Amino acid sequence: MIKAKLNIKTKSGKYSILIGTNFLSRLSKIFQKNGLEFNKCFLIIDRKVGNKRIKEICKSIKQTKIIYLFKSTEKNKNIQSVIKILGLLQKNNFNRGDCLITIGGGIVGDTGGFAASLFKRGLKFINIPTTLLAQVDSSIGGKTGVNTKYGKNLIGSFYQPNLVLADTIFLKTLPNREIICGYAEILKHSLISSKKFFLYLDRNVKNILKLKSPFIEKAIFESCKIKKKIVQKDETENNLRKVLNYGHTFAHAYEASMAYSKRLNHGEAVILGIYSSLKFSLENNFINPSDFNFILEHLKKAKLSYNINKFFSKSDTNTIVSYMRNDKKNNSDKINLVLLRKIGSIDLKKKFNQQKIKFFIKEKLFN
Numbered sequence: 001m002i003k004a005k006l007n008i009k010t011k012s013g014k015y016s017i018l019i020g021t022n023f024l025s026r027l028s029k030i031f032q033k034n035g036l037e038f039n040k041c042f043l044i045i046d047r048k049v050g051n052k053r054i055k056e057i058c059k060s061i062k063q064t065k066i067i068y069l070f071k072s073t074e075k076n077k078n079i080q081s082v083i084k085i086l087g088l089l090q091k092n093n094f095n096r097g098d099c100l101i102t103i104g105g106g107i108v109g110d111t112g113g114f115a116a117s118l119f120k121r122g123l124k125f126i127n128i129p130t131t132l133l134a135q136v137d138s139s140i141g142g143k144t145g146v147n148t149k150y151g152k153n154l155i156g157s158f159y160q161p162n163l164v165l166a167d168t169i170f171l172k173t174l175p176n177r178e179i180i181c182g183y184a185e186i187l188k189h190s191l192i193s194s195k196k197f198f199l200y201l202d203r204n205v206k207n208i209l210k211l212k213s214p215f216i217e218k219a220i221f222e223s224c225k226i227k228k229k230i231v232q233k234d235e236t237e238n239n240l241r242k243v244l245n246y247g248h249t250f251a252h253a254y255e256a257s258m259a260y261s262k263r264l265n266h267g268e269a270v271i272l273g274i275y276s277s278l279k280f281s282l283e284n285n286f287i288n289p290s291d292f293n294f295i296l297e298h299l300k301k302a303k304l305s306y307n308i309n310k311f312f313s314k315s316d317t318n319t320i321v322s323y324m325r326n327d328k329k330n331n332s333d334k335i336n337l338v339l340l341r342k343i344g345s346i347d348l349k350k351k352f353n354q355q356k357i358k359f360f361i362k363e364k365l366f367n
């Protein structure tokens with residue numbers, strides 16, 4: 001059943017995000033109802049979605065289809081995969097009136113979306129996100145792209161999908177660590193934009209993490225609504241969209257310092273990053289202690305791991321700060337941080353010198 005619909009308007013077009021549970025058996029009808037007419041489609045499906053769902057999806061899409069099963073790893077999120085997809089589209093005589101459909105997490109969505117943006121300068125594109133992170137974050141806003149040997153997401157495009165379908169049924173097979181990954185972004189969205197939503201999360205976090213209805217749908221919907229508001233105002237990340245980077249300058253540096261080891265996945269790094277920037281805000285008197293403590297209690301209640309000592313030691317500080325300085329959102333020697341003033345309100349573009357951040361990590365974050 002579809003429970004909520006969000007309409008996104010961008011300079012390059014309009015599309016809808018439909019959120020609900022168990023509506024996979026009606027895909028062709030949903031496409032048609034949303035104005036998407038095509039005869040042929042190319043499905044890129046994450047293998048881990050599982051055979052049962054794959055069969056259900058294939059049965060429900062009545063159009064002619066080519067199926068491409070994708071092994072989602074950051075290593076496979078590369079230009080060779082895009083070239084392979086483009087080759088298959090050509091081999092199977094795809095035209096601009098046909099459609100590319102991604103069914104998977106952010107890796108499938110980013111890689112497939114990038115291929116859709118390139119093929120004959122733009123193929124119809126439907127994104128069916130199957131991880132919590134993809135449902136609340138990566139499927140919204142039109143960023144597509146792949147990794148290179150020089151770093152993550154270095155080649156890409158802004159390309160809006162024609163439709164996004166977020167069905168919570170997919171989340172049932174997701175490992176718990178992946179649920180936490182998505183929750184980290186939901187929490188981030190509440191902190192940067194809405195105290196009311198943060199209070200909702202705080203009251204219902206256990207039900208959300210257990211994927212209970214209607215809490216999970218509401219969390220996805222509110223989260224998408226916040227990202228929608230931001231990306232609609234700043235489609236190509238000129239300024240406002242940088243608030244979405246809250247906690248991520250620290251998080252990216254943590255992931256990179258650990259060479260993207262599975263010991264610390266992206267969502268776990270984001271939780272560490274949110275806590276680090278929060279503590280930095282407190283130390284610099286940007287945030288009042290009561291808001292700081294409220295968020296800290298939430299992290300404890302949700303059993304989210306925010307303690308840097310579990311993953312790093314003081315001797316890693318220089319490496320962490322050098323990655324923070326290299327963050328692609330930094331244009332100078334100083335480090336830009338997006339900081340929280342209070343729950344629901346962010347301060348953009350604060351620049352700090354590296355020594356200050358090194359001191360903070362060594363003396364205030366580690367214990």
Ligand SMILES: NC(=O)c1ccc[n+]([C@@H]2O[C@H](COP(=O)([O-])OP(=O)(O)OC[C@H]3O[C@@H](n4cnc5c(N)ncnc54)[C@H](O)[C@@H]3O)[C@@H](O)[C@H]2O)c1
Nearest residue numbers: 048049072105106107108130131133134138143170173174
């Ligand atoms: N485009 C954007 O705006 C944006 C925003 C945030 C992140 N990203 C990108 O998204 C990627 C991360 O996305 P992600 O967290 O969805 O990762 P992912 O695509 O790697 O999926 C996580 C894991 O879950 C598995 N999986 C997917 N669906 C499943 C299901 N229904 N059941 C069981 N397992 C399933 C995948 O195979 C993978 O092992 C990164 O590459 C990141 O750069 C993009």
